[in-house]
Amino acid sequence: MSITVIFFLGLFVALIGVIPPGLLNMTAARISLKEGPGRGITFSSGVCLIVFVQTYIAAIFARYLSNRPDIVEILQRVAFVIFILITIYFLVIAKNQKDPKINPDTRSKKSRFFHGMFLSSLNVFPIPYQAYMTITLASFGVMDFERLSIITYVTGAAMGTFVMLYFYIFFFDKIKDKKFTSQKSMNYSIGIITGLVALITFINILREL
Secondary structure, rough: OOHHHHHHHHHHHHHHHHHHOHHHHHHHHHHHHHOOHHHHHHHHHHHHHHHHHHHHHHHHHHHHHOOOHHHHHHHHHHOOOOOOHHHHHHHHHHHHHOOOOOOOOOOOOOOOHHHHHHHHHHOOOOHHHHHHHHHHHHHHHOOOOOOHHHHHHHHHHHHHHHHHHHHHHHHHHHHHHHHHHHHHHHHHHHHHHHHHHHHHHHHHHHHOO
């Protein structure tokens, strides 16, 4: 598989994972609004460094699991159930959740790069998410676990994260009052994304039956 394709696969998968407003992208947006885009980009760079490391760990873990098809089958079924439950939660239960009030950022303005690294380290979601997605992509034959492929994919994932954070930094001020940035819309967005992942998982399970 072309390394260009693998790079854009990593970029797209990471981009999808960071689209819903969360701690990292909302913090990047707040920093940009209060301190300027430069500070937001510095923060995002710290975030992306940790995402690079996390995605690399996830890919190595996925490579190990790829040699244990029995474990992969169990994980696929467990992941399918989990994604279905998350989808139901965000589409049905959480749709009436009220918009939270955003508290002002009180952290030091002097080390936004390390601030980004710290918050990104607290967010361990990319590891299981990327491990599962790389196993899924490998099962479809669109990537392998050679060193060059892994590095290319990981680089794409870090770049995809940066692209979405960049979007929040420069455009959040223009869209923050729009309807699609409400908590209900955020919940729907997350529910749709997890629903798509559940669908891909289901297709993959059927292929292996």
